[in-house]
Amino acid sequence: MMLSRTIVWGLTLSLVLIVFFTPLSMWILSKVEYREGLEVVADKLNLTNLELYRAPLHDYLIPGVENEYLATIIAGVIGVAIAVAVTTLILKLIAVKGGGRR
Amino acid sequence: MHIPDGYLVLRICIIFYILSGIFILIAIRKIRLHEESIPLYISMVAIIFAAQMLDWPIPGGTTAHFTGGALAGIILGSWGGTLVMTIVLAIQAIIFGDGGVLTLGANIWNMGVIAPFTGYTLYTLFRRYGYTASIAGAFIGGWLSSIIASLFAGLQLGLSTIFLYPITVTIPVMILYHLGFGFDRWCGLWRSCSLHA
Numbered sequence: 001m002m003l004s005r006t007i008v009w010g011l012t013l014s015l016v017l018i019v020f021f022t023p024l025s026m027w028i029l030s031k032v033e034y035r036e037g038l039e040v041v042a043d044k045l046n047l048t049n050l051e052l053y054r055a056p057l058h059d060y061l062i063p064g065v066e067n068e069y070l071a072t073i074i075a076g077v078i079g080v081a082i083a084v085a086v087t088t089l090i091l092k093l094i095a096v097k098g099g100g101r102r
Numbered sequence: 103m104h105i106p107d108g109y110l111v112l113r114i115c116i117i118f119y120i121l122s123g124i125f126i127l128i129a130i131r132k133i134r135l136h137e138e139s140i141p142l143y144i145s146m147v148a149i150i151f152a153a154q155m156l157d158w159p160i161p162g163g164t165t166a167h168f169t170g171g172a173l174a175g176i177i178l179g180s181w182g183g184t185l186v187m188t189i190v191l192a193i194q195a196i197i198f199g200d201g202g203v204l205t206l207g208a209n210i211w212n213m214g215v216i217a218p219f220t221g222y223t224l225y226t227l228f229r230r231y232g233y234t235a236s237i238a239g240a241f242i243g244g245w246l247s248s249i250i251a252s253l254f255a256g257l258q259l260g261l262s263t264i265f266l267y268p269i270t271v272t273i274p275v276m277i278l279y280h281l282g283f284g285f286d287r288w289c290g291l292w293r294s295c296s297l298h299a
Contacts, residue, residue: 010145014152022155029159037164042109044271045263050108055199060155076155079193080148086189087147095135 011080018076023069103169103255104194104209107202111262118258119207125215126188129181139178146177147186154190171217172247176225176240183218208258212251220247 041047060075061068150170157167170190174183188210194200201209221243228239256273 004141006141006145010141010148014148017149017152018155022152025156025158029157029165032159034159034163034165037166038103038105038109040164041259045259047109047259047263049106050202050204052107053199053203055195055197057197058199060198060200072155075198076152079155079198080151082193082197083147083151083189084144086193087144087186090185090189091135091140091143094130094133095140 011084014080015077018080019073022072022076026069026072103167103213103251104191104201105205105255105258107204109202109262110205110208110258112204114258114262115204115207117207118211122188122207122210122215125184126210129184129188132181133179133185139182143178143182143186146174147189150174150186151190151193154194169213169217169248169251171213171251172221172225172240172244175218175220175222175247176243178218180219180222183222184214187214187218208255212254212258216254217247217251220250 042049057075057078060072060079062071062074065071065074150173153168153170157165160166169187171183171187174186177183178186191201191210191214192206195203195206195209221240224243224246225236225239228242229236253273260271260273
């Protein structure tokens with residue numbers, strides 16, 4: 001199961017998206033004037049952000065990594081790794097509980 | 103579309119935590135785990151997480167980003183989609199501060215319940231008319247799921263500011279900026295790719 005073709009394809013694609021396309025999109029955004037859609041809405045409705053909780057890798061930045069692009073890539077890889085780990089764990093738990101195994 | 107903390111009042115946060123919680127619990131019970139589907143879940147969670155990191159400028163001066171809700175629903179079914187999106191959204195909020203922790207319930211509702219269900223429903227509706235129709239269904243499902251998710255986001259924001267602005271202001275604002283892109287339509291491309299893989 002670990003090295004199933006589906007997983008290899010999925011991880012490869014996700015890696016390509018993180019290592020190539022994400023920095024590309026960041027670079028493109030750095031060249032244009034833009035505002036996040038939600039920002040526009042927040043403006044119109046006078047909404048303010050509440051700093052309730054400080055995430056460890058807030059905004060996909062890595063403490064100690066100066067380069068924004070590199071930090072985002074590392075953050076992406078970490079995120080995918082955690083996501084895969086959590087998903088595997090949860091699916092195993094569901095399977096163990098006999099969740100609809102056919 | 104990840105709503106940060108502070109944008110929604112506590113009442114709304116709680117309501118949508120409850121709603122999402124119910125759907126997540128049902129999803130866990132209803133998911134059918136075949137031996138073959140587990141790799142697909144893992145594959146999808148990786149792809150969706152990665153795809154969500156992209157952000158593109160669109161005409162109008164705002165940005166569009168792929169949420170993957172409809173894709174998750176189409177590939178994994180509604181319940182599988184909810185499970186995967188919940189995992190992605192929770193990690194984004196807790197580890198990366200993408201979306202608030204109080205608003206996580208609402209974000210899961212929009213992108214993890216509404217989007218997969220809409221995508222799956224449209225896709226399934228069209229699929230019975232053949233292969234080409236199923237592709238169209240995927241595209242339409244992706245686009246529509248984005249609209250309806252925005253509708254709910256607008257509703258949540260509107261209900262939170264109900265004494266300040268009417269919903270007639272907030273919902274159109276949210277929908278209008280989603281009408282243009284509906285990036286989830288690209289999930290249709292993946293669907294056709296996966297058929298040939």
